[in-house]
Amino acid sequence: MKLPNHLLFKLLLAFWITSSLVLGLVIGLPHLQKSFDREPLDPRLATVLNRTAERLAETPPQQWRQLSHKLRHYQDERGREFRMSFYLIDKDGRPVFRGDRRLPREVRHFLLELDSYQQPMRYRFPDEVVFGPKEVQLNGETHYLIGKIRAPHQRPWLFFLMAHPGAFLLVAIAFSGLVFGLLAWHLGKPLRHLKDTAGALARGDLEARVDGDTLSRRDELGQLATSFNQMADSVTTMVKGQQRLLSGISHELRTPLTRLQLALALARKKGEDSAELQRIGREAEQLDAMIRELLALSRLNMQITDSKHPLDLIDVLTDVIDDAGFEAEQMNKQLSVTMPEHLPFKGIENLLRRAVENLLRNALRYAENQVSLEIVRQPNEVLIRISDDGPGVPETELETIFKPFYRVAEARDRDSGGWGLGLAITQGAVEAHQGRVRANNRTPHGLTMTVTLPLA
Structure with missing residues (x-):
């Protein structure tokens, strides 16, 4: 006959053992002492x-x-x-x-x-x-x-405990603390592992699963671990399926788009360059740009689970900053940069480059004259601030601008380029490093993007 192996039974058993021992000592010690002290x-x-x-x-x-x-x-x-x-x-x-x-x-x-x-x-x-x-x-x-x-x-x-109730109380408290401490350890260990696994899954590690020791338990915690792994398998399947679908659709759209652009080029070579063809060319270029952004978003989702490795954040961003400086000169705008010579960090190079590149390009696009980049190392985190003197964003939309395909009508239109994916890509790259990104308006006008990345 197998004893029940439920959490309720374990809690009741621990309470029963503790209570029985304490009551047994209270009732039995006087009789034991009497039989010990009384002799022929x-x-x-x-x-x-x-x-x-x-x-x-x-x-x-x-x-x-x-x-x-x-x-x-x-x-x-x-x-x-x-x-x-x-x-x-x-x-x-x-x-x-x-x-x-x-x-x-x-x-x-x-x-x-x-x-x-x-x-x-x-x-x-x-x-x-x-x-x-x-x-x-x-x-x-x-x-x-x-x-x-x-x-x-x-x-x-x-018998000393019988003569000193205070000492007896301390012994009873110590014993009950030991019993319930062991029970808490027995129940807390799998819960801590389950918490760590859930945290790893939330951080993007789709391969995180509860270990076999927890799964082999025959109580509710083992059942919870089994259900958690099943849920994780389903989430992984759906996420990877979504990524494959997005990537596949984007790649499939490139084929007819390439044919369309080739047909436009051939028509222009034959001297056919009407206003309609020019409109078709512009729309094709915008569609091509959107597909590139979709592919970038798909690659970002696939890279979130990549392992992070030590790097120098300044070396990683140097090329991005140089390219942004060149673009600022072509646009007759000024880019000022403040950063240390070296900054050790642990992360994924491509994601870090893409996050900062999107913010810099966004700032250059909407700035009137000035864009500033500041990288500051603090005791436990790195701050990256990118500010511009553009029109800014309505206060009610500072949180929603990071959603995919969301665009601010007052500050952006289709002629300005972009499909509302740049900030979504930035947020995904930052969150892959357990960081956060936020937007704040400047006075009298302009926008500041602040990226906070925790140091490993």
């Missing part, structure tokens, strides 16, 4: 009681107290000396000596544990041993003699 009267102490009773019977009553003082010292078979005291009580348990107004606490506890005066025994206390009673006939009355030896002895540490 051994022959040596019985002999001491008998000799003391004989001497007590031979001694006049007025000298009983002096006799008791004479018998204070006791030596065992090993030669060790112990302090001994004797107490004479009547059948009601009251002390016979007038000076003994009240018996010691240990003797009173001994009398409470005593089943019968006719059954002598020995009872252990932390620092003393009480033994007896021994029946003594004095002056025609029945009395009972009880002895007490000051003899400390080692007791089990569990």
Whole structure:
């Protein structure tokens, strides 16, 4: 018969074990201590009681107290000396000596544990041993003699808990903490692995899966891991299928477009260059540009899962910045650059180049005169700021300009070029490095694009 292996059963089992042990100690320790402390009267102490009773019977009553003082010292078979005291009580348990107004606490506890005066025994206390009673006939009355030896002895540490409730509470807390700590580790380890796998999948690692140890569990966490892997497989299939579809469609569109451009070129060679053909040529060029952007977006999605490697960010962006400077000169605009000589980074070169190139080209297209690029290294991240003095973007659209095919009507039109894919490509490249990109308007006009990339 297999025990249930559910999380609820494990939680109940841990609670049951902890509660049972604590309750068992609370209920069982007093009985265990009683059985340990209570023992039959051994022959040596019985002999001491008998000799003391004989001497007590031979001694006049007025000298009983002096006799008791004479018998204070006791030596065992090993030669060790112990302090001994004797107490004479009547059948009601009251002390016979007038000076003994009240018996010691240990003797009173001994009398409470005593089943019968006719059954002598020995009872252990932390620092003393009480033994007896021994029946003594004095002056025609029945009395009972009880002895007490000051003899400390080692007791089990569990009995220490009975005498110190605070220590018992600490032990109970420590034990319950240990049990539930082990349970938390048993449940937390697969959850942490599942969290790390989900994070890797969210960062674009489509091959991330939960390991076999978690999958082999027979509880709800194992079922969750199996469902997670199935979900990851479905997501990977859909994403890769979408990427293949986009790439395939883009490539297929290039074939008729190339034929169209070739036919236009042949027509122009024959002297056929009407306004309609010019319009067709412009539309074909725009369609070609859009297909290139779609192919770039498709390649970006495929490169997101590429492994990152150490590089110098400045070396990677140098060619992009030089090309942007050349374009700025041709457009009679000024590009100012502020950046360190070297900046170690860990990333994917093509994605970093494309992200910054799109932002620079966008800024140059809409700037009136000035574009600035600033690369700043901070303790835990790299900031790349690209600013222009163009018309800016409406405040309500600063977040939506990064969506694919989204274009701001007030600042862009089809004649300006672009199909609203450049910023989407930039955002995808930045997010592939666990970074973020945001847009802010400048005063009095212009736009600042800020890219934040965490340092590995």
